[in-house]
Amino acid sequence: MSLAAKLASVVLLAMAALVIVLSRALDYIKEGVPGPGFAPLWYGLILLVSSGLLTFQVWRRVAGVADQPLIEDPAARARVLKYVIGTVIAVALVAFIGLLPALVVFLTYFVRTEGRAPWTQTLLVGVGVPVVFWLTFGLLLGVDFPWGVLGS
């Protein structure tokens, strides 16, 4: 995990620098009292010092250690990616086919591919669970579910 740790420490340092630069554009003191740039500047400085310390710790600790990916086991990496990509696609689908059908597609896919469940069980869970969610949130709590091309 050394590569990720090193990358994270650099990203944090860059983030701290960005916050400091951006907060310098805001008023630090306005009419004699702390302005909108006061707190962000201090928070940026705290982040800079602490991430500087972390960078020092990380680079000293991982010196000479071979770089490792964030998830070492390839199978675990594939599963995590599957969840990330699956969820992103499901949320992207909401705009086109609506929330309820997108959830049906999402759940059906996971139950079928991850659980290797038979089609009857897959469809029961894949359709039944989103319908329960729609009944609870859509009908009972009055949440306006988007319906995409299906219209509302």
Add this chain to the structure above:
Amino acid sequence: MDVFQSLGAGFLVALSPLNLLYCFIGVIAGTIIGALPGIGPSAGVAILLPITFGVSPTTSMIMLAGIYYGAMYGGTITSVLINVPGESSSVMTTLDGYQMAKKGRAGAALGIAAFGSFIAGTGSVIIFTFFAPWLAKVALSFGPQEYFALMVLGFTALAGLASESPVKTIISAAIGLILATIGLDSMSGHPRFTFGSSNLLGGFDFLPVAMGLFGVAEVLMSSESVARLEIQKADLTLKKVFPTAEDWVRSRWAIVRGWLLGFVVGVLPGAGATIASFLSYAAEKRASKHPEEFGQGAIEGVAGPESANNAASVGALVPLLTIGVPGSATTAVMMGALMMYGLRPGPLLFTENPDFVWGLVASMYIGNVLLVILNMAFIPLFVRIVKIPQWILNPLILIFCIVGVYALQNNLYDVWIMLAFGLVGYIMKKLSFPAAPLVLALVLGDMMETNLRRSLILSHGSVTTFFTRPISATIIVIALLALVYPVLRWLLAKRRRASAPGSATGGATH
């Protein structure tokens, strides 16, 4: 109105059918969440918060509190039966609880844990009933200096007590504070870090961030493995779950000590149920005439920590409700929920919303009774729920997160924010950054900045204002000590390592 009258009125609120129903849902959901390894109470509260959108803040908070202390009960089940803690405050229970299960005494372990939790939980609610109104009265005299000092204490205590790496805790809190500054500045109305985006003008809502960091990140973590839970076979009939007279004799002082220690630790900002259970286990081992039995199935090793974590979960509600400063991740999420409902946690709650405060307090008495019954009679049912395979549970949690966050404002932007924070939370977990300080800072950030700036306006820019007021000065000194403590601890450990014979330094790889 005296305490008894207020509590009586609170029971009238808590015993209304809807509040009873939500209390029941909360404690059941809490027990299940506690029992499921990987999902902690903060994730549970964040994920289930949206199902309270249509009800009053009192009903909502009754359910969320039920989830919180219910999770403390539920965590025992997997600790005892599978040697995997359902949530972090049940880690110590695995040491002796699992050993008891291997010796055929799983029922006794679960029974004493349930009774200990009930006694300590109810005892803590009694202390809360009398102590909280007094503390709220004291807090009425607090000015912005004291509030700012309290929030600083919250963060430094978190860094000093709760994390393996204080630096990572400070970084996490700093990121949360920076995120809290995004949007319109609440004092000057000036936009900050919005990059011209109208979506960012309102800043980040806490719910998508909390659900991402706690809910989505947990799912990604648990999706890494496909391990099946191996549950110890155990007789969990009611007769076997009731502790014997000998169990009671051995456990009684452990329960009392766990209760008192847990409550005090729970009240302290940043400490929480996990540290309470660790301290309780250490105290029991020290107090025992047979310390060699610890780790081999000593019932005191189950009774003490389980009592302590329940007491701590009640204690953690004290600073939230009396001074409006949450001390833990779960209470931070609860505070975010309160603010979402338009309530301002703090001393004024006791005078302006007595129905809310006392209804919640009364519901905790009822919730603890419900929990002891549920955890005695229905353990086999919870064990079956724990067996739900990951391929159903993980997508289900994700759906809960997507629908719940969408329901917040009926827009997909929040869902994308949640997914982004889910990824950030996952990376944070992999790199051992605690997520709780980030959420705590996001919830408290605006209030902390406002109090800091108000204090400086009142003192014409002089920072000595924090040291000239006695309460503020005392809190700041304690905060500084909390910050110095981990450095001292690290230096002492380093010196000890250096003086140990044959000591060698090894490199960790993350």
